[in-house]
Amino acid sequence: MLIGGSNLNESRVMKRPLDIVVLSDVHLGTIGCRAEELARYLNSVKPGKLILNGDFIDMWNFRKYYWPEKHMQVLKSILNMMSEGTEVFYLTGNHDEVLRKISPLVLGGLEIRDKLVLNLDGRKCWIFHGDVFDVTMKYSKWLAKLGAVGYDLLIMLNNSINMLLKLMGSGKISLSKRIKQSVKQAVKFIDDFESTAADLAIDNGYDFVICGHIHQPKIKKVHNEQGSVQYLNSGDWIEHMTALEYNEGEWNLYQYQQEALSAMEVHLPSVKTGNLLETIFAA
Numbered sequence: 001m002l003i004g005g006s007n008l009n010e011s012r013v014m015k016r017p018l019d020i021v022v023l024s025d026v027h028l029g030t031i032g033c034r035a036e037e038l039a040r041y042l043n044s045v046k047p048g049k050l051i052l053n054g055d056f057i058d059m060w061n062f063r064k065y066y067w068p069e070k071h072m073q074v075l076k077s078i079l080n081m082m083s084e085g086t087e088v089f090y091l092t093g094n095h096d097e098v099l100r101k102i103s104p105l106v107l108g109g110l111e112i113r114d115k116l117v118l119n120l121d122g123r124k125c126w127i128f129h130g131d132v133f134d135v136t137m138k139y140s141k142w143l144a145k146l147g148a149v150g151y152d153l154l155i156m157l158n159n160s161i162n163m164l165l166k167l168m169g170s171g172k173i174s175l176s177k178r179i180k181q182s183v184k185q186a187v188k189f190i191d192d193f194e195s196t197a198a199d200l201a202i203d204n205g206y207d208f209v210i211c212g213h214i215h216q217p218k219i220k221k222v223h224n225e226q227g228s229v230q231y232l233n234s235g236d237w238i239e240h241m242t243a244l245e246y247n248e249g250e251w252n253l254y255q256y257q258q259e260a261l262s263a264m265e266v267h268l269p270s271v272k273t274g275n276l277l278e279t280i281f282a283a
């Protein structure tokens with residue numbers, strides 16, 4: 001049977017229903033952010049939960065006069081999702097760490113938190129950005145083990161050491177700087193990050209650990225002497241344009257394909273945002 005309407009309209013209607021979508025390192029508000037592609041992707045899915053796992057809005061590099069329409073479209077897409085019943089979790093990262101002053105905070109359908117633990121069909125899933133490992137990996141591996149005592153302690157430690165570094169005039173530890181040092185060092189850094197996260201998750205009895213931060217999309221099983229865990233990283237929307245999708249009991253890594261979504265309309269009917277976000281970004 002023929003159903004009326006253009007392809008465009010149909011593509012707007014046919015949203016993929018998913019249980020969970022995890023995004024990280026969008027760096028909204030910076031030139032590198034692939035906002036248009038992200039808005040297209042967001043308009044193509046209908047998740048029960050949307051988890052923004054850190055560095056969503058880049059508050060380190062935020063410039064008063066740089067806020068293109070496409071970046072606003074990303075926010076509108078998310079608000080649109082919320083109005084359709086999607087629960088949104090904004091987890092803090094290092095580029096939006098100012099939010100750690102107010103987290104945890106519930107604003108209607110939006111929760112701001114430093115970490116999230118979910119029960120996925122009886123399996124324990126631990127989600128956090130991962131910048132807390134910057135300091136611990138730099139200084140000593142046993143410090144990272146403090147995470148077994150508490151993730152909040154790691155965040156406090158990370159903050160205090162960054163504050164000390166600032167006082168000593170050496171500035172915060174920069175991830176991108178470290179990644180750019182050399183290919184060999186970058187590979188070691190990524191390995192260290194992934195194994196630190198996985199070891200900690202195994203120690204704490206999690207089945208899944210999901211990070212962002214290092215801009216390296218991945219799904220892999222990690223084993224050590226104590227057990228095993230599935231390590232996942234949602235990548236970024238600067239370079240890889242990836243997301244983690246959970247549906248029917250399984251995690252998949254989504255990779256944005258220009259051809260698949262390029263016909264899609266990005267502009268949405270304007271949504272009542274409660275004006276909160278508008279106010280924040282107009283300031």
Ligand SMILES: [Mn+2]
Nearest residue numbers: 055093094213
């Ligand atoms: Mn980060």
